[in-house]
Amino acid sequence: MDNLIRFFQLEAADGLLLFWLKESLIAVIIFASFYLLALVLGHVLVTWGPRFTSFTKTDLDDRILRRVTPPVSLLLMFAGLYFAVASLPLPEKAHVITSGILFVINMIILTIIAYRAADEFLQWYAARMTGVESSGLRQLIPLVEKLISIFLIGTALIITLKHFNYDIWSIITALGIGSLAIGLAAKDTLANMISGFTLMLDRPFHIGDRIQLAGGQIGDVIDIGLRSTKIKTLDNTYLIIPNSELCNTVLINMAFPDVLSKGRINLGVAYGSDISAVKALLVNTALEIPHVRKDPAPEAFFVSFGDSALNVSLFFWVEDYTKVFSVTDQINCLIAKRFQENGVQIPYPTRTVLMEKD
Template sequence: MANIINFLSLEASDNFLLFWLKEILIAVAIFALFWVSSLLIRLFLTKWAPRLTSFTSTDLDDRILQRITPPVCLLVVLAGLYYAVKSLPFPEKTHVAAAGTVFILNIIVLTNISWRVIDEVLSWYGNRLAERHGVGVDRQVIPPLEKLITIFLIGIALMITLKHFNYDILSVVTALGIGSLAIGMAAKDTLANMISGFTLMVDRPFRIGDRIKLASGQWGDVSDIGLRTTKIKTVDNTVLIIPNSELCNTTLINLAFPDPRGKGRVNVGVGYESNVEQVKNILIEVALAVPEVLPEPAPDAYFISFGDSALDMSLFFWVEDYTRIFAVTDMINEQIIKRFRQEGINIPYPMRTVLLEKEQ
């Protein structure tokens, strides 16, 4: 009887060992399959994918491939480990703990891959901002954007992990929504200026160094574009600080677009006895004699209107750099008054004729 019991015990032990050996072999096979897949993926990402990305005009895709290749291969290996552990007939608690640990590792690696891709895109976009708006703009825009995206990725990873372990994420999402609403209401002006700052960066109505004129009549050179405000340096060496939300909702003139050329205007009144054609010719000759006035487009002179005491004339001219309009206007004015005196052309003072009637 004892021999029979021993035999049955040995047979059960052998069956148990065979069962576990079979399950372990299946798990090892699953892991080996994913491991070989990771090697093939690495080979594709390092050998074949760069040949495809070489046809593009930017190196962004090459940099992304270089950054994500190691974590992508690791993700495949960890995915194989997850399914291998999940295939083993562990007790429920042990199975949940082991598979859950590997799942968390997979989420961490997947989040890291997403962050690497976004980091390369932001770095590329920051370089473009620096080229378009000048050095310093990228350091103002990219770091806050990186922090916001990091918080977003961590929040998504946390919700996926909680969902996997059957936790109710509705309360978490509700709390985050209420908190975001409270923060948004408390800092709505700041958020509006920050969003407007991003809009100015993307839409690019002006760049650092451009001269702009506001609807209020104030004008100057853009010295800084921040997240909350934009600073404009006026000609009297003062700084005008304007909230970005106001700049996004107002009409302005960019004197530096579409090119740095600028158009100047000189208004002058001559006596009614003057020869209009002669005055127009003198104005054009004076403008062309100034070296900084462009011959093309050529200067033009016009008889604008009949004034109270003079014939109103206007001279229009172009200069290569809009910042030189005032200096060139000064030179043209000096030459105009000099030529008018030489030609005997009168610039009259305002005159009024008053008639007095004597009472009878």
């Protein structure tokens, strides 16, 4: 009887051993298949990938291919290991722990692949931006990278928690309430940041442009940040203006649509002066200044009858708005000289008082 029991025990042990050998062989075949697939795919991506991407006009696909090839091969290997372990008849607790670890590793690798592709695209896009006007957009690149990282990590975390049968809706609800509280506490900062995005994308002005604010201040744009914009005024002082105020106000961009600018000089001549001769003298005087454009040519207009003078305006154009003040000074000095030479008088304000006797 003991020998019979021992015989059945040996038969059961042999059957169990054969079962484990069979399952282990299947797991090895699964892993080996994925391993070979990873090697083949890596070889194809390294050898044949550049040949296919060479047909495109941009090098973006080449750069992304180089960045994602190593983790893609690694992802296939760990995916094969995950399915191989899943096929083994392990105890439930050991199976949950082992497959869970491998699932987390696969999610990490997949997140790295997505981040590398997005990062390569942003670096490629930043390298294509040239000129001063692109400096504001360049400031967005690090912020966009951080937002993409947060999004990818959050997505991977939600998928992982869902895989382990955790209630993700309670976490999403808590995050939503927390975000709402943070948004209410920092509404002014968020408003300025959103306005900064608007200024950088809509670009009503660029760095280096001269603008005039609704309050009358004139200055050059030095920096467009996420919270505020810095403007250097003509008297060499800095204005730091919150972006939300700039988005909700009326301003004049002197550098748009081009840097060509128009100047104006108002003056009065004595009653009795030859207005046609005065207008011709003003135009010829403006043309003597090197920075005044001949096309469009300067123009002079008889504007109105003043209390003690005939009011005349001279309009002229210069190549650059930064030279309007200096050119105005030169024209004024030369007008005073030419008026003196030609006997044109600029009268003082006068008032006649009549005294009547009883």
